[in-house]
Amino acid sequence: MVLTIDWELVLFLVFSVVEVACAILTVTSKRLVRAAFWLFLTLVTISGIYILLRAEFVALIQILVYAGAVPVLLLFGIMLTRRKMLEEGETPEAK
Amino acid sequence: MTGSLLTPSLVGLCRSLTEILLGIVKALFDALSLPGVGSWFVSPGVVVFFTYLIACLVMVIWAMLINLLTMLWVERKLYSRIQDRYGIMLSFPWPWSKRYKRGITNMGWGFLQNVADGVKLLQKENMTPATADKLLFHAAPALLVSSTVMVFAVFPFSENFYYAKVSLGVLFILAALSIGPFSIILAGYSANNKYTLIGGLRAAAMMLSYEIPMILCVIAVVVLNGTLDPFEMVAIQERPLMGTILPSWNVFSPPQMLGFVIFFIAIVAELERIPFDIPEADAELVEGWTTEYSGMRFGFLYGFKWLRQFAASGLLVVLFLGGWNGPIIATPELLGYPIPILPQEFWLLIKIYVVAMIITWISWSIPRVRADQVLKIGWSRLIPLALLTILGAAVFKTMGWF
Numbered sequence: 377m378v379l380t381i382d383w384e385l386v387l388f389l390v391f392s393v394v395e396v397a398c399a400i401l402t403v404t405s406k407r408l409v410r411a412a413f414w415l416f417l418t419l420v421t422i423s424g425i426y427i428l429l430r431a432e433f434v435a436l437i438q439i440l441v442y443a444g445a446v447p448v449l450l451l452f453g454i455m456l457t458r459r460k461m462l463e464e465g466e467t468p469e470a471k
Numbered sequence: 472m473t474g475s476l477l478t479p480s481l482v483g484l485c486r487s488l489t490e491i492l493l494g495i496v497k498a499l500f501d502a503l504s505l506p507g508v509g510s511w512f513v514s515p516g517v518v519v520f521f522t523y524l525i526a527c528l529v530m531v532i533w534a535m536l537i538n539l540l541t542m543l544w545v546e547r548k549l550y551s552r553i554q555d556r557y558g559i560m561l562s563f564p565w566p567w568s569k570r571y572k573r574g575i576t577n578m579g580w581g582f583l584q585n586v587a588d589g590v591k592l593l594q595k596e597n598m599t600p601a602t603a604d605k606l607l608f609h610a611a612p613a614l615l616v617s618s619t620v621m622v623f624a625v626f627p628f629s630e631n632f633y634y635a636k637v638s639l640g641v642l643f644i645l646a647a648l649s650i651g652p653f654s655i656i657l658a659g660y661s662a663n664n665k666y667t668l669i670g671g672l673r674a675a676a677m678m679l680s681y682e683i684p685m686i687l688c689v690i691a692v693v694v695l696n697g698t699l700d701p702f703e704m705v706a707i708q709e710r711p712l713m714g715t716i717l718p719s720w721n722v723f724s725p726p727q728m729l730g731f732v733i734f735f736i737a738i739v740a741e742l743e744r745i746p747f748d749i750p751e752a753d754a755e756l757v758e759g760w761t762t763e764y765s766g767m768r769f770g771f772l773y774g775f776k777w778l779r780q781f782a783a784s785g786l787l788v789v790l791f792l793g794g795w796n797g798p799i800i801a802t803p804e805l806l807g808y809p810i811p812i813l814p815q816e817f818w819l820l821i822k823i824y825v826v827a828m829i830i831t832w833i834s835w836s837i838p839r840v841r842a843d844q845v846l847k848i849g850w851s852r853l854i855p856l857a858l859l860t861i862l863g864a865a866v867f868k869t870m871g872w873f
Binding site: 407409410413416432433436437439440443444446447448450451454 | 604606607610637638639642643645646649650652653656657660661672675676678679682686
């Protein structure tokens, strides 16, 4: 028996599992910067799925525009929210 | 005009190397009377896997061990000379040299000083601040390093010296370089320190405002050349300039002269070199967003700036300065055989290092601009001028002037 593996399917499954997990973490994470990090990972894995769909241009634009815009989002997020939200938990000052 | 040093190509050479190595492995297993294992090693899939692995290793060693160290060395020697001193001189001497016999080891060229600094950083303790966000604090250097190395997956050093030939190469390089600011803001924020936070936010604000003119200038070049493929872009710049023996590099086109200046300023700002180094202004914020890092993580964050400088200068050279073309079209001939003046790789490296030395020269001779001035230059000067460049490129393309 010859065992053949469809590597594109494997990659697609890996990308989609990581993407869904990161998307869930984005909306459930309480720390703003971590949420931005998970959002970044979500967008990068979406671009990986675009590459599997043979849409390289869209994939690169996805990284350049969407993943590149995450810092903007983060900047506004930091400016417009309370700092207390980001330090909760481990920091001694917050207690 | 001149040939490439590497023929047929990096992957092709690595393929022959891999076939030889795997042939030796097969002979070993045959000698051990295990022919099944031996023939598995020379099956096509395994050969292709090892070929790309070896090509990847060669590229990473070439980019990170050779060019990063040379870039650091050039930088340190050049700014020492600008400040009228010798700079780094520690060197491993030749055992038969007079200086070595007299016991002098600190009068060399100093090329190995950076290796020594790297070894020192490896031995140091990796400290993590107690209040830091551990995950992001550790993820930021990895993100910065990997996104910078990613550039060299598509970066062409000549017609044959490349790892992957991607038709959207310029876009890929820009996308890889645009991940950098995110890792910088992560590094600045996760350390939970006042100075790193201010440095990270300044870096984010600055890089956002300078990435836009940079990409607009690339758009102007793409409009003029009609391609996103670096190989085609360089081939287009190889034709003669108005019947002379000079090549028609993009920088000789009137709108692109402006674009070249804007792109140069934008990459100096992207690299946080001194006129625009507000994110790590040592007099105000201890070491900016790298303050809390120590050991090799600091080494990565600090040293990879020069690899980013190499990549950004390379992009500048490919876009505006004709890539691996020499400055003269004609090739001298001897008895009917063309004499290559210099191989293509040498032209590209010479141009990259000249651009990098100009960046160093600028950054060690003029003072820092203020934070608000940096943003003002970016948003209200460079972006309108970059839009003007696109307009000029469109007009020139439509009229067929260049």
